[in-house]
Amino acid sequence: MQSTQNKIGLMIGFLVAQLALALYLYSKNDPMAVFTPNEPMLTFVADKVSKITIQSKSEDAEETIEMVKGDQGWSIPDFHQVPVANSKIETLLTTVGGFRKSYPVGKTELAAKQFSVTEDSYERKITLHAGEQNLGTLYLGKSPSFKKVYAKTPGDSSNTYAVNFNNYEAPLKKSEWIDKALLKLEMSAISKLTLRDLEIEQKDGNFTLAGLSDQEESNTTKVSSLAQAMLSPTYDDILGPSAEVATGAQRVSFLATLSDGKVREYTYHLPAQSNPEKGQEEDKEEEAKPDHYVLKVSDQGFAFKVPAYGIDKFTSAKRAELVQAKSAPTDSSSPSTETPKIGDEQGALQPEMSTKDISDAQTTGAVSYP
Numbered sequence: 001m002q003s004t005q006n007k008i009g010l011m012i013g014f015l016v017a018q019l020a021l022a023l024y025l026y027s028k029n030d031p032m033a034v035f036t037p038n039e040p041m042l043t044f045v046a047d048k049v050s051k052i053t054i055q056s057k058s059e060d061a062e063e064t065i066e067m068v069k070g071d072q073g074w075s076i077p078d079f080h081q082v083p084v085a086n087s088k089i090e091t092l093l094t095t096v097g098g099f100r101k102s103y104p105v106g107k108t109e110l111a112a113k114q115f116s117v118t119e120d121s122y123e124r125k126i127t128l129h130a131g132e133q134n135l136g137t138l139y140l141g142k143s144p145s146f147k148k149v150y151a152k153t154p155g156d157s158s159n160t161y162a163v164n165f166n167n168y169e170a171p172l173k174k175s176e177w178i179d180k181a182l183l184k185l186e187m188s189a190i191s192k193l194t195l196r197d198l199e200i201e202q203k204d205g206n207f208t209l210a211g212l213s214d215q216e217e218s219n220t221t222k223v224s225s226l227a228q229a230m231l232s233p234t235y236d237d238i239l240g241p242s243a244e245v246a247t248g249a250q251r252v253s254f255l256a257t258l259s260d261g262k263v264r265e266y267t268y269h270l271p272a273q274s275n276p277e278k279g280q281e282e283d284k285e286e287e288a289k290p291d292h293y294v295l296k297v298s299d300q301g302f303a304f305k306v307p308a309y310g311i312d313k314f315t316s317a318k319r320a321e322l323v324q325a326k327s328a329p330t331d332s333s334s335p336s337t338e339t340p341k342i343g344d345e346q347g348a349l350q351p352e353m354s355t356k357d358i359s360d361a362q363t364t365g366a367v368s369y370p
Helices: 002-029 086-097 109-114 220-231 281-287 308-315 355-364
Strands: 051-057 062-070 073-076 121-130 133-140 148-152 161-164 190-195 198-203 206-209 216-218 237-240 245-258 263-271 292-297 303-307 323-325
Touching: 051 086, 073 086, 086 121, 190 220, 198 220, 206 216, 206 220, 220 245, 220 308, 245 292, 245 308, 292 308, 303 308
Parallel strands: none
Antiparallel strands: 051 062, 051 121, 062 073, 121 133, 133 148, 148 161, 190 198, 190 245, 198 206, 216 323, 237 303, 245 263, 263 292, 292 303
16 A cells, blocks of 8 residues: 555656656747847948948839938938938937847748748848948838837748837838928028018017018017918928929018028919919809919028928918007106195195095185195
8 A cells, every 4th residue: 555655656746757758848949028129220330331232022013212321411312402300310220330239039931931031031031232332121010019120130040030020110201200390490590581572670680570660669579470370381291303393373472681692582473283373153163262373492402291281381471460459658756646645746644634625625615625
């Protein structure tokens, strides 16, 4: 009996040891086990990057955008050499440079194909260059969860990783890379702004309306708001140097006289599809509300696409709303409006009159009120 119990105990102990070993081996191979990322997916020095190519490829279509760094900063060569916002380039390089190889979520070519991170199919392919040297290529594919995408580099066998990224952070639409502050002028660079019969002068960091009478002063809030809109025109896209506009359809224009004496002219046109010469009532109603305007600036080599609301502040500006009556100065020497007390001409009581005397005088009418 004792021998049988010993055998059972040994068997149980052996079984427990097997279970412990199985759990240990499983944890070592568990794809969800804790893994500390360390090795970067791409190794490069951001300042050395001189060209970035972003592509997408599927069975239906391929798209590509290429941005190049020159002496004046980043630009898109095949898009009128339009300047790119340097901050967007810096953000992309910082983000991509921060990708680390965590535990792979896929280790086969089949998995890479399913995740869309192969040479034949990808959501994004980002290639970095320093001159003619390829600094690295990264494939970005489908999204397994919110703010994550599958990622793979060509030289890393078949390993696929998941990184914190959204593919829209590497847009293929060129207008999403352009510098939206390209036309912005600093206040200190301006001498005056001229819009129709309105002239706004800048002095010591303040905008005031010129040509005021002695009884008028600028409405500082409204004048400054109009001036700031003129200094930073809104636009959504670049249309190129040969953008067509409707014949004779200049909508509004204004001038910016710079502190160095140069003059920049801004002219807003109706787009070519809006023809003001049609003369039909139904057409006129449509023309009154175009979806955009074409902005041409005298010192720029291309035109800009401006949203319809982008010129409202210029077309509605009126002198009467930018001025106000000058406030009357406060004069401490003005005569008092208080009612004087009974007594002398300065309102003080006569010292020789008692309260009773005053009462009697009021009754007989000897004391009058001024």
